[in-house]
Amino acid sequence: MSTGAPRPTIGAVVLTMNDRPDDFPKAMSSLLAQEDIDLDIVVVGNGCHPAQVPDGVRTITLPENVGIPQGRNVGAENVKGDFVFFFDNDAVLPTRDALARLAAELQRDPHLAYVQPRIADSDTGVTLRRWVPRLRAADATRPGTVTVMAEGVVMVRRSIFELAGGWPGSFFLFHEGIDLSWRLWDHGYTGLYKPEIIVHHPATNPARHATFYRLNARNRVWVARRNLPACLIPLNLATWILLTLWRVRQPAALRASLDGFREGLRSDPRYRAPMSWRTVWRLTRAGRPPIF
Structure with a gap:
C-alpha cells in the first residue's frame, strides 16, 4: 500500500488471560501479517504470564487482573509508535493492509484522534449494534464522524491519547470507550468510523460476565460524573x-443494575474535568448529545 505518506509507526496492545487458546494464536498471526507499517507489539498478561506468544513479541506479566482499561494503559506505555492499536485477543484482521489503512486516515487528518473499523462476526458477517459507534446503528456500513468507540478494536493517535490521560483505569470493564472519546473530543479532536475496513470478532454477549449489570451501571454514572457539566x-x-x-x-x-447505579453515585470516580459547552455543542452536532 502506498499513499505518499511516511510509513506509519504503530504500537499494538493485546491483553490476554490465557483463556482463549484457539482464538489467540489466530489473532496474533493476523497482527504479525500486517504490511507497509512499522509495528511494535506487546502482549499484556492480565493476572497471568502470557502463553502462546509468537517468537519476538514482547510480553508484560501483571501479577493480578487490573481490568481491561488499566491493562491497556500498561500496554500503551510499553509500545513504540505514533499510533496505538488496541486489539482484542479473539479478533482477526482478515486482510494484510487493515492497520496501514487505519493509520492512513490518521495521517491524512491531523484533527482525527481515533479511527475504528467495522467489527463483524467471522461466521455470519453480522455487525452487532453495540459495535457501531453511533446512536442510529441500523446501517453498520455507513461511515462518518463518531463520538464514541468500540474499545476492543480501535487505533488512537498516541499524542492525544496521552494528553487525554489514557483509558480510565478504575473502570475495570465497560464504557471506558465513552469516557476516553469524550475527553479526546474535549481536546478538540474527532473520531472516525471506517466500515469498509473490516475486522472479524466473535459475536459474544457482554452479559456473560457475572458483574455485567453492576459494572455497566456504575461506570455509566462515573462517565457522567467525570465528564459532564453539572447541570x-x-x-x-x-x-x-x-x-x-x-x-x-x-x-x-x-x-444488579440499580445496585451499580447507587454505587456509581456513592463512590469516588477518581476524576472530574467537565467538558466545555463547546464540546457539548460539537458532540450534539455530530449526532450524539451527551445526555445519551
Whole structure:
C-alpha cells in the first residue's frame, strides 16, 4: 500500500488471560501479517504470564487482573509508535493492509484522534449494534464522524491519547470507550468510523460476565460524573434509568443494575474535568448529545 505518506509507526496492545487458546494464536498471526507499517507489539498478561506468544513479541506479566482499561494503559506505555492499536485477543484482521489503512486516515487528518473499523462476526458477517459507534446503528456500513468507540478494536493517535490521560483505569470493564472519546473530543479532536475496513470478532454477549449489570451501571454514572457539566448529569442519568427500566426485564439483572447505579453515585470516580459547552455543542452536532 502506498499513499505518499511516511510509513506509519504503530504500537499494538493485546491483553490476554490465557483463556482463549484457539482464538489467540489466530489473532496474533493476523497482527504479525500486517504490511507497509512499522509495528511494535506487546502482549499484556492480565493476572497471568502470557502463553502462546509468537517468537519476538514482547510480553508484560501483571501479577493480578487490573481490568481491561488499566491493562491497556500498561500496554500503551510499553509500545513504540505514533499510533496505538488496541486489539482484542479473539479478533482477526482478515486482510494484510487493515492497520496501514487505519493509520492512513490518521495521517491524512491531523484533527482525527481515533479511527475504528467495522467489527463483524467471522461466521455470519453480522455487525452487532453495540459495535457501531453511533446512536442510529441500523446501517453498520455507513461511515462518518463518531463520538464514541468500540474499545476492543480501535487505533488512537498516541499524542492525544496521552494528553487525554489514557483509558480510565478504575473502570475495570465497560464504557471506558465513552469516557476516553469524550475527553479526546474535549481536546478538540474527532473520531472516525471506517466500515469498509473490516475486522472479524466473535459475536459474544457482554452479559456473560457475572458483574455485567453492576459494572455497566456504575461506570455509566462515573462517565457522567467525570465528564459532564453539572447541570447535564441529572439529564444523562435520568435517560439511562428510563432506558434501563424499559430494556431490562429480569428482576435479578434489574436489581444488579440499580445496585451499580447507587454505587456509581456513592463512590469516588477518581476524576472530574467537565467538558466545555463547546464540546457539548460539537458532540450534539455530530449526532450524539451527551445526555445519551
